[in-house]
Amino acid sequence: MDVAALAKLGGVKKYGIDELFFNAGDPGHEMYIILRGRVGVYLNSIDGFPIMVATLGPGDFFGEMSLLEGMPRSATIGAIEDTIVLIINENNFEQVIAQQPGLAYRIMKGISGRLRQQNDEIKQLKQGAAVQTRTTSPTAAASPAPAGAEKASPPPVLDATLFPPGHKSYQLDAAATDDVLLFDRDVECPVCEQKFKVKNVRSSKLRLDKVDNDLRQRFVDFEPLYYMVWNCPNCFYSNFNFEFKQVLEANKKLIIEKSKTLKGKFNLQFSSPRKIDEVFLTYYLMLQTFQVGKQDPSNAAKVWLRLSWLYNDVNDEEMYRFSSQKALDLFKDSFFNARRDTSVEQDQRMSLLLGELSLRVGEKVEALKFYRGAIARKGGNATINRQAEDRIRELKATMQEPEEESEESEESK
Numbered sequence: 001m002d003v004a005a006l007a008k009l010g011g012v013k014k015y016g017i018d019e020l021f022f023n024a025g026d027p028g029h030e031m032y033i034i035l036r037g038r039v040g041v042y043l044n045s046i047d048g049f050p051i052m053v054a055t056l057g058p059g060d061f062f063g064e065m066s067l068l069e070g071m072p073r074s075a076t077i078g079a080i081e082d083t084i085v086l087i088i089n090e091n092n093f094e095q096v097i098a099q100q101p102g103l104a105y106r107i108m109k110g111i112s113g114r115l116r117q118q119n120d121e122i123k124q125l126k127q128g129a130a131v132q133t134r135t136t137s138p139t140a141a142a143s144p145a146p147a148g149a150e151k152a153s154p155p156p157v158l159d160a161t162l163f164p165p166g167h168k169s170y171q172l173d174a175a176a177t178d179d180v181l182l183f184d185r186d187v188e189c190p191v192c193e194q195k196f197k198v199k200n201v202r203s204s205k206l207r208l209d210k211v212d213n214d215l216r217q218r219f220v221d222f223e224p225l226y227y228m229v230w231n232c233p234n235c236f237y238s239n240f241n242f243e244f245k246q247v248l249e250a251n252k253k254l255i256i257e258k259s260k261t262l263k264g265k266f267n268l269q270f271s272s273p274r275k276i277d278e279v280f281l282t283y284y285l286m287l288q289t290f291q292v293g294k295q296d297p298s299n300a301a302k303v304w305l306r307l308s309w310l311y312n313d314v315n316d317e318e319m320y321r322f323s324s325q326k327a328l329d330l331f332k333d334s335f336f337n338a339r340r341d342t343s344v345e346q347d348q349r350m351s352l353l354l355g356e357l358s359l360r361v362g363e364k365v366e367a368l369k370f371y372r373g374a375i376a377r378k379g380g381n382a383t384i385n386r387q388a389e390d391r392i393r394e395l396k397a398t399m400q401e402p403e404e405e406s407e408e409s410e411e412s413k
């Protein structure tokens with residue numbers, strides 16, 4: 001590719017390491033060709049964990065579906081090195097193609113490859129759906145109305161307090177060394193369009209230590225949960241940083257309306273290092289956003305899961321259980337009822353998580369069923385299969401039930 005010639009067409013832009021091009025779901029009308037550097041491609045799974053699925057380097061391009069079809073971004077793209085790209089839009093597309101005829105061919109090849117991949121995924125999905133009905137529907141039937149289900153509980157009283165009964169004030173600060181891993185960034189609120197500053201994590205500097213059974217990622221000397229929520233100080237719209245721009249048009253007015261009841265009550269100036277009480281506030285404000293209008297239950301589920309980890313960190317056993325139950329009920333609701341277009345692997349991860357949450361609230365039989373549902377022989381992820389098998393073995397060792405025998409023989413048929 002003739003970089004110098006392309007650069008003359010304009011639209012060359014530099015992205016610093018860790019800078020995001022866009023998040024999955026964002027609207028957009030440009031495609032990008034990498035002239036120098038490297039970017040990571042991230043997908044958000046249903047449980048809210050961005051997973052890097054690929055990296056792209058010089059000569060690679062991305063975002064063509066948004067340019068050609070006006071489709072929202074299908075993945076999150078972030079620079080993992082200082083990167084220089086050529087931005088192609090409606091205005092310079094024809095010129096670029098005229099100068100680089102080979103590029104048109106590569107874009108077409110890219111699109112056809114993607115279509116083939118989508119077909120494969122649809123096939124996998126069908127298989128996955130069949131497996132899931134067989135292995136997990138008894139679970140769903142066994143618990144038609146979980147006690148703490150979100151639908152049954154009344155909406156939280158806004159005026160009294162943001163926090164549920166039992167929530168306390170806690171003493172825990174972020175590490176003083178966090179600043180090294182953070183940088184300030186301006187973002188624009190997608191609801192009220194006000195600009196404000198957020199702390200962005202230099203994800204390239206994070207070192208993953210391990211992943212817990214409940215999918216919590218542990219990093220060396222750093223806790224990204226503290227900075228994962230962005231709150232607009234003007235309208236209080238709040239969301240995960242990796243989904244910040246994803247808000248339904250119809251919900252915007254409702255959020256502005258709701259902000260009137262929140263104004264003046266909360267301080268969104270954070271200490272340095274950040275205090276855990278400030279972090280709790282960011283998450284509970286996000287729950288307020290997720291109670292407005294129509295919402296997928298997985299949104300609030302992702303919040304409660306993270307709240308449960310935070311409560312675990314401050315050793316509040318009661319609130320840990322409470323938030324785990326909330327996460328479990330909402331994830332179940334989303335897993336069994338919401339229309340999903342997830343891969344077999346994502347369903348496996350979710351089953352594993354549901355098993356773990358069931359175990360936390362003492363539902364061992366339920367947990368066992370979910371672990372079994374996490375095993376997918378066809379098109380499944382082998383690591384998750386092994387993980388689920390390990391969990392089944394460990395759990396069984398703590399259980400002695402006669403009905404185990406019959407379930408076992410049924411399975412081996």
Ligand SMILES: [Zn+2]
Nearest residue numbers: 189192232235
């Ligand atoms: Zn706002």
